[in-house]
Amino acid sequence: METVVFALLNGLIYGLLLFMLSSGLTLIFSMMGVLNMAHASFYMLGAYFAFTLGQHTGFWFALFLAPICVGAAGACVEKWGLRKVHARGHVAELLFTFGLAYVIEELVKIVWGKFAVAYEIPPELNYSLFELFGSQYPAYRIFMLAVSIAMLAGLWYLLKRTRIGLIIQASLTHPHMVSHLGHNVPRIFMLVFAAGCALAGLAGVIGGNYLVTEPSMAFSIGPIVFVVVVVGGMGSLEGAFIASLLIGFLQTFAISIDSSFAEIFSFAGLSADGDIGRITIASLAPMLPFLLLVLMLMLRPRGLMGEREF
């Protein structure tokens, strides 16, 4: 019971953090038609910006300022980079974002060094909020949960309840028609790209100090975010939401299961001696998202809720 409750809470928090990254990525995918390989790099920039800004302004200002800076960086990349490459087709775009991911990583190494920086949880949130089954639950995780839910509500309201949200949705599917109605679609695309990057930046701000802020952080989370977007269905926000939670729960549950294959097999009345028997479920956790990706592409290529096949 205890394990289940902790895994549920942690899975939810991790899943919502993934959604903060995948929501932007899936919107940008609908717009460009290809995955933005550099998306997780904006997540990393969020963490580093928050670290540096936080030294001057404190964490709370950095929480707002860093995503804005990341969004501005995203807007520049879209306006002066991607928009020009877009005319040359999908392969060029994909390669552009691929290169950009490496450029950002190298820049981060030059500016902040090759090793992890001391971006830490603010002291005012570094305490245990409540006790659950005899274990302390850190307040910062609940803070992450609150920020994620606020972001989710804000995004939903913007897209479903405002006119600009309707214009964004229409632009993603019918860009020509929307511009014939007098809406500046290139500017809308720039805003979507910037907002997607800002969301990734926000995930970096609240995740960087909880996990670790280092130059390899983009490449460690990036592939998982791609899995979320493909499993959820390319271009579907609802799908990305479900897939984020699914992968969040899948990973945290797998990590919390210590049993090995030998134990499971013996429980089922089978015997599994030798090397395979020694493998624990927990050690499979990092593989599970990618296994899901492979199975999804084989069995249901359009993902959970996607409209087109990948």
Added chain:
Amino acid sequence: MSGTAGGEMLKVRDLHAFYGKSHVLRGVNMDVPKGSVTALLGRNGVGRSTTAKAIMGEVAPKGDIWFKGEAISGLPSHSIACKGLGYVPENRDVFPLMSVRDNLLLGIKDMRKPGRWSIEQMLDMFPNLKSRADTAAGVLSGGEKQMLTICRTLMGDPDLIIIDEPTEGLAPKIVTQVGELIAEIARAGVSILLVEQKLSIALKIARQVYVMGHGEIVYHGTPEEFRERDDIRREWLEV
């Protein structure tokens, strides 16, 4: 050319357009007078829709286009639309997952500057759309979708609307209704460039007729003059 009292709304001179290497428009010259319907006729593939797309900036135009006396050739589509040029493309691009009302809402360019048509007025004019105002536009019939795209463009308060093949694939009764709607819009003072393949509607409501063949204008006259020209009809329009 035009010689109408209201003067020209749209003036096209030596308009060329290319799809890759194929030269689709080969010097189109055309005038759309103010406050009436002008028909652009021709068989499939002669460049009628490309003319519309080139004027609207969706296909890169080479040549001169003036709208209300202002050069618009080469401007981005949204700037052209904001100058008061509306466009209803041939594929009836409704936003399928959004309600009829939201589709109309997106036709408004600037919420701070309401045009002469309001959403409620528009729905009152079309009981079919009103009864389905909160339904997703994707499930409407072909005729209803056509009405909706025209109404959506009207929400942006245009001075001229280019309507591309509004009657294609519609039942004869609906074709008549669409024709009546277009005539009514013209009576309300909006100029119309009607791009069509069918002659029936065009000859009934148009004040001027242009016929296109092989990427250029091959005939220009009034519907009365056109009716006398069986040679033009045979050579450029009959299938």
